[in-house]
Structure formats: structure tokens, C-alpha cells
Amino acid sequence: MPPQLCTHCKTARAQILRPKNHSRLCAACFTSVFESEVAATITSTALFHPGERIAIGASGGKDSCVLASVLKTLNDRYKWGLDLVLLSVDEGITGYRDHSLDAVRRNAKELDLPLHIVSYEELYGWSMDQVVAQIGKKGNCTYCGVFRRQALDRGAARLGVRHVVTGHNADDVAETVLMNLLRGDLMRLGRATGIVTSTPAAAVDGLKDADGDDGAGAGGEVGITNVKRSKPLMYAYEKEIVLYAHHKKLDYFSTECIYSPEAFRGSARTLIKNLERIRPESILDVVRSGIEMARLVPEADGGCRGACGAKGAKKEVIQPDDEDEGNGGCGTGNGRGSGGEMAEMERKLLMDERAEEMGTETEIQPRPVQNGVGADGVKGRQEATPAPHPASTTIVPVRPKKKDGAPRAAVALPGKQTLGRCERCGYLSSQAVCKACVLLEGLNKSRPRTAIAVDASHG
Amino acid sequence: MADNIDIKVEFTGGLEMLFSDKRNHKISLPAVDSDGQPANVAFLIKYLCENVMKSQKKDLFVLDGSVRPGILVLINDADWELEGEDQYELQAGDNVVFVSTLHGG
Ligand SMILES: [Zn+2]
Numbered sequence: 214m215p216p217q218l219c220t221h222c223k224t225a226r227a228q229i230l231r232p233k234n235h236s237r238l239c240a241a242c243f244t245s246v247f248e249s250e251v252a253a254t255i256t257s258t259a260l261f262h263p264g265e266r267i268a269i270g271a272s273g274g275k276d277s278c279v280l281a282s283v284l285k286t287l288n289d290r291y292k293w294g295l296d297l298v299l300l301s302v303d304e305g306i307t308g309y310r311d312h313s314l315d316a317v318r319r320n321a322k323e324l325d326l327p328l329h330i331v332s333y334e335e336l337y338g339w340s341m342d343q344v345v346a347q348i349g350k351k352g353n354c355t356y357c358g359v360f361r362r363q364a365l366d367r368g369a370a371r372l373g374v375r376h377v378v379t380g381h382n383a384d385d386v387a388e389t390v391l392m393n394l395l396r397g398d399l400m401r402l403g404r405a406t407g408i409v410t411s412t413p414a415a416a417v418d419g420l421k422d423a424d425g426d427d428g429a430g431a432g433g434e435v436g437i438t439n440v441k442r443s444k445p446l447m448y449a450y451e452k453e454i455v456l457y458a459h460h461k462k463l464d465y466f467s468t469e470c471i472y473s474p475e476a477f478r479g480s481a482r483t484l485i486k487n488l489e490r491i492r493p494e495s496i497l498d499v500v501r502s503g504i505e506m507a508r509l510v511p512e513a514d515g516g517c518r519g520a521c522g523a524k525g526a527k528k529e530v531i532q533p534d535d536e537d538e539g540n541g542g543c544g545t546g547n548g549r550g551s552g553g554e555m556a557e558m559e560r561k562l563l564m565d566e567r568a569e570e571m572g573t574e575t576e577i578q579p580r581p582v583q584n585g586v587g588a589d590g591v592k593g594r595q596e597a598t599p600a601p602h603p604a605s606t607t608i609v610p611v612r613p614k615k616k617d618g619a620p621r622a623a624v625a626l627p628g629k630q631t632l633g634r635c636e637r638c639g640y641l642s643s644q645a646v647c648k649a650c651v652l653l654e655g656l657n658k659s660r661p662r663t664a665i666a667v668d669a670s671h672g
Numbered sequence: 673m674a675d676n677i678d679i680k681v682e683f684t685g686g687l688e689m690l691f692s693d694k695r696n697h698k699i700s701l702p703a704v705d706s707d708g709q710p711a712n713v714a715f716l717i718k719y720l721c722e723n724v725m726k727s728q729k730k731d732l733f734v735l736d737g738s739v740r741p742g743i744l745v746l747i748n749d750a751d752w753e754l755e756g757e758d759q760y761e762l763q764a765g766d767n768v769v770f771v772s773t774l775h776g777g
């Protein structure tokens with residue numbers, strides 16, 4: 214068949230079929246459109262401010278590699294004045310990170326960006342190889358995931374950087390949306406769909422992020438709770454990220470965590486990819502639906518978490534350290550869920566069904582909304598949704614996740630969640646002691662000769 | 673008419689693990705399949721599974737008779753959807769790339 218022409222420049226041969234809108238682009242036009250769209254996401258959400266120091270969570274994999282390349286390109290092109298650094302975590306898995314860290318080192322050189330590597334060993338006193346030697350291969354992904362969640366924040370705090378960006382893409386977000394819907398976990402839906410995941414400092418300390426004092430971390434200590442997370446590629450298809458890397462000949466590394474060789478089998482990921490094969494728009498549709506549904510969650514701050522670009526997005530719900538991004542933690546730097554999620558989910562759903570038959574499905578009604586952002590969000594939805602209920606309440610059915618206990622409503626309302634800091638390490642946690650510290654305690658107990666505690670005042 | 677067409681096949685994004693950890697392969701493909709039809713990409717995929725793949729994990733490459741969802745195929749550096757997908761008839765000198773999107777962030 215005759216070559217099709219690029220629908221953008223109408224001269225070069227089309228090479229990319231865009232999943233979001235079926236447009237056919239040549240490699241040059243695709244690269245430029247992809248970059249423009251990321252730039253639009255960043256500017257429309259006021260994600261960065263001039264002079265801001267940004268740590269790019271770099272795993273050596275495709276997503277963070279593309280993120281670093283695009284941010285560097287845009288920062289130069291638009292003179293944003295961002296101070297970009299690469300931040301990598303070395304879990305201490307022999308033969309796994311060696312090559313991916315080499316890839317990060319090559320990226321750093323290629324992009325002329327400073328690179329900092331923090332290891333589990335220096336952060337926690339345990340490398341993953343040591344953890345596996347201690348507890349065996351079963352269940353080690355839990356440790357890896359829990360440690361990873363804090364590692365970037367801890368690493369950033371050491372560098373005096375308050376903002377970490379990660380390479381989560383639209384497929385990742387869609388996967389998390391589906392998982393949270395299946396779990397009936399409406400609170401995490403908000404987290405999954407927000408471009409900014411947390412601005413704990415503003416919420417906890419009343420510190421303002423916008424007053425420009427955090428230029429180089431000078432003068433002020435940056436604690437691990439003062440680190441904000443965001444995902445500038447959350448609207449970018451994984452397919453396009455891979456194609457961007459391919460056509461720009463970026464040097465990335467791909468392997469699975471050697472401790473979880475079957476990681477993606479039977480996962481929600483597979484479902485997402487099957488949906489994409491049938492109808493590529495599905496992925497962004499799931500993402501957008503997730504954003505919309507998150508808005509329906511009472512008191513969830515309009516649910517937008519910055520995705521809508523509203524100034525109000527500054528007001529963040531604090532994120533506890535548990536299951537940030539809702540991922541199972543292992544391996545990929547993006548923390549794809551571990552295998553068998555769907556099977557697990559089916560069991561849970563079955564349990565929930567039984568619970569439902571027993572009449573335990575709960576309805577929660579929001580208390581009167583206190584802040585303006587939430588009020589707008591909820592009210593707007595009520596007008597749009599023909600509600601069979603009195604107009605002053607939004608009814609959100611919430612399935613109890615576990616049979617045993619406390620109604621889910623308590624978890625579903627962030628305002629009621631008591632969030633403090635881990636009494637050992639200071640990390641944000643809904644428990645007195647955070648998950649990482651609990652795991653460490655277990656590890657250290659079984660290795661009494663080297664009881665290494667996590668120091669709250671590292672630096 | 674030549675009995676074989678010589679093409680270049682590349683595996684990346686983690687797929688090279690299934691093919692002797694080798695990224696670039698020179699393949700001399702029979703010009704026609706067993707039914708006498710000109711060799712197309714569907715035939716190439718079958719050929720790769722039967723003759724080139726060393727790993728037992730065939731289902732990480734093909735599923736239900738086509739490449740697994742999540743694996744991108746590029747024919748001469750263009751998405752295969754633009755070239756007729758697995759019905760594209762291969763020419764000597766063609767370059768076919770299989771990229772997995774399923775590995776690593
Ligand atoms: Zn073009």
C-alpha cells in the first residue's frame with residue numbers, strides 16, 4: 214500500500230498512529246507534539262515555579278528516562294529556570310540495579326544533569342539482598358515497596374529538594390484507577406488521579422510552597438515530610454513514551470525485578486493492554502473517569518489534586534505513607550502491582566458480595582462541607598447528577614473492604630483521618646509507627662548484632 | 673524468484689531476553705509460507721516462535737495468535753497499524769522491530 218502521509222506536516226511519511234485520537238504523524242511531528250502536550254500539562258496545572266529545584270526519580274527505565282529528557286528539553290526551550298537533578302534509588306539487588314544504574318549514569322551524562330544515588334543500605338541499614346537473605350524470597354516485594362515509597366522522599370530531603378517528579382504514565386494511572394475501583398477504595402482514587410500526590414509541608418506545617426523561599430533549600434532543612442510528589446506524564450500513553458524513547462534513540466534499560474519474574478501476569482495491567490488493543494482511547498477515558506469519580510468523593514478536595522489546574526489545588530489532603538500510588542511495589546521503579554492482583558481481587562469481590570448479601574453495604578453521607586474547594590466540587594457534581602436523594606447530600610455507596618470491622622466511612626473521609634508523623638522517623642503516617650519502621654524493627658530484631666535505627670535527623 | 677528474503681529483526685524493551693539476549697537478528701525468511709502465500713508479518717511471527725525463540729515463555733511474545741498486547745511492532749520504523757499490521761508483505765531489506773512496553777518504568 215502507498216505510504217500514508219503525516220497529518221500534521223503533510224509531507225513526511227506517517228510513522229506513529231496516536232492512540233488517543235488516531236492521528237498519523239511523522240517522527241519529527243510526533244516528538245514535537247508529545248513535548249508540547251507535556252508542556253501544556255505542566256503549565257495548565259502550574260506544576261513548577263521559576264527557579265524550583267526538581268528531583269527526577271530516575272530508575273533507568275523508559276518512563277523516567279523520557280521524563281528526564283522531556284523536562285530537560287522543555288526547561289531549555291521555554292527558559293523555565295528549573296534546577297533539575299536526577300535521583301536514583303539503589304535497592305541493593307545484585308545484578309538488577311547494576312545495569313539500570315549504568316543507564317541512569319549515561320542519561321545523566323547525555324543530559325548534563327547531576328545524579329544522586331541513595332541506597333536502601335544507607336537509608337535503612339538493609340539492602341534488598343540482605344532482606345532476602347533474612348526473610349527469603351517470599352514477601353520481600355512488600356519490603357521493597359514500602360522502602361521505595363519513602364526512599365525518594367528521603368533522598369530528596371537529603372539533597373534539600375522539595376519536589377520529586379516521577380515517570381508515572383496514563384497506563385499506570387488507568388491501572389491504579391481500575392484497581393481502586395475494584396477495591397472500592399475511593400480515597401485512593403483521588404490520589405491516583407491527581408497530578409500532585411502530596412504537598413505535606415503546606416498541610417502539616419502551614420508552610421507555603423509558593424513564597425519562593427525554597428529555591429535551593431538554602432537555610433531551611435527539608436524534612437522528608439516536606440517533599441511534594443508529582444507526575445507530569447500522567448496523560449501520556451505508555452505506547453507514546455516508548456515510541457518517544459525509540460525515535461529519539463534514548464538509552465534506557467528494561468528488565469523485571471529478578472525477585473518477581475512473573476510480575477505482570479494476570480494483572481490489571483494485562484486488562485489495560487487488552488482494552489487498548491480493542492479501543493486505544495480507553496486508557497485516557499479510564500483516567501478521566503477516575504478524575505471525575507474522585508470528585509464525587511466527599512471532602513476529597515474537589516478530587517482534582519491539581520489535575521484541574523485550579524489554584525485551590527494547593528490545598529492538599531495529606532497522604533499517609535501507606536500504599537502511595539496504590540502499587541504493589543516491586544521492581545520497576547514505577548512499582549507495577551505484583552502478580553495475581555486480579556485473582557486476589559476476585560476473592561475480595563466475592564467476600565464483598567457475601568457481605569452485601571448480609572446487608573452490610575454502607576452508605577456514607579458527607580458532613581457539611583467546610584472548605585470552598587470541596588464545596589464547589591461537590592455542589593457542581595450534584596447539579597450535574599440527577600439525584601434521587603435530597604439535593605443536600607451526596608450518597609456514595611462504599612463497600613466494606615474487610616468483613617471484620619470498622620466501617621469504611623472512617624477511612625473514606627480524609628478530614629477524619631488522623632495523620633501524624635511516625636514517632637521513629639518522622640515520616641507522615643496514620644499509625645504511630647510507619648510501615649517502614651515496623652518492617653525494620655522486625656528485620657533488626659532478627660539481626661540483633663546490627664540494630665540500625667532509622668534516624669529522624671539524617672542529613 | 674528468490675527462495676528467501678533477508679530482513680532485519682530487532683527485539684527490545686525486554687523482549688531480547690526471549691531471543692538469546694540478542695537484540696539484533698538477521699533473518700532469512702522463506703519467501704512464501706506453507707500455503708504458497710507471500711511471507712507476511714504474521715508468518716514472520718510464527719517463524720520467529722518456531723525457529724528463533726530459545727525461551728519456553730512463548731506466551732510472553734504471542735497470545736491468541738498475535739503479538740501480546742503491550743508489544744509494539746514497527747515496520748521500517750513506522751507503527752505496524754499504518755502498514756497493514758500482520759498482513760504486511762515483507763520485502764528484502766525490511767526492518768521489523770518488536771518493543772515491549774511491559775517492562776520497567
Ligand atoms: Zn509530520
Ligand SMILES: [Zn+2]
Pocket residue numbers: 635636637638639640646647648649650
Ligand atoms: Zn517511620
